[in-house]
Amino acid sequence: MQSLTSFFKLAFAFLAIFATTSFSTAIAGAFGLRGDASDVKVAVDTTSKWEGYSYTCTKSSIEVREEGGKWYMKASCPKMDGKTFLKSTLDLDNCYTNKDGMLFEHNHGNFSxxxxxxxxxxYASGFPNEFTCICDPLQQTADPVHLHTTIGNNDGFLQCYDNKASLVA
Incomplete structure (x- = not known):
């Protein structure tokens, strides 16, 4: 049974290579190498596109909070050198919008x-990456958005679209 599981993991990794532009992100995801950066056994390309913060940023450092009526995400992520970590805060209004009571990825969406x-x-991954709100006009919990498909690690800074997070002092 274990060899069959290994075969499927290898097959999934092979297919993921062709389905993504980031080979190392695909491998890390296929083998469940997420969480703290110390868990990552392959070098993750953080410059190819802004997704997949969950493959590199420290799991225990991730938080989402409201401040002044707006929602922010904070995390500690490694720079390209793999040794230095930066803590940054990203304004999630720059990443998502509310359309008819549902959250969607959108540059400068101002969902707050x-x-x-x-x-x-x-959710299933055990990694904090599902985000939901109660949004007008429905006033019920919107289906969650998967933050790691929009937000990535850009040399230690969280980023979505062209919106780079601010460094936390």
Whole structure:
């Protein structure tokens, strides 16, 4: 049974190589190498596109909080050297929008104007990357968005689209 499981993991990794532009991200995902950066056994290309923060950023450092009516994500992520970590804060209004009570990826979407009671939680992966809110006009919990498909690690800084996070002192 163990050899069959290994075969499927290898097959998934092979298929993932062709389905993504980031070979190392595909391998890390296929073998469940997420969480703290110390868990990552391959060098992850953090410059190819802004997704996959969950493959490099420290799991225990990730938090989402409300401040002044807006929602922010904070995390500690490694720079390209793999040794230095930066803590940065990203304004999630730059990454998501509310359309008819549902959250969607969108550059400068300003969802905070119409959404409240947001929460970050872990789903099957055990990694905190699911984000949901109660949004107008539905006033019910929106289906979660998967933060790691929009937000990435750009040399230690969280980033979505052309929006780079601010360094936390």
């Amino acid at each position: 104007e119409t959404c409240h009671k947001c929460a970050l939680f872990s």
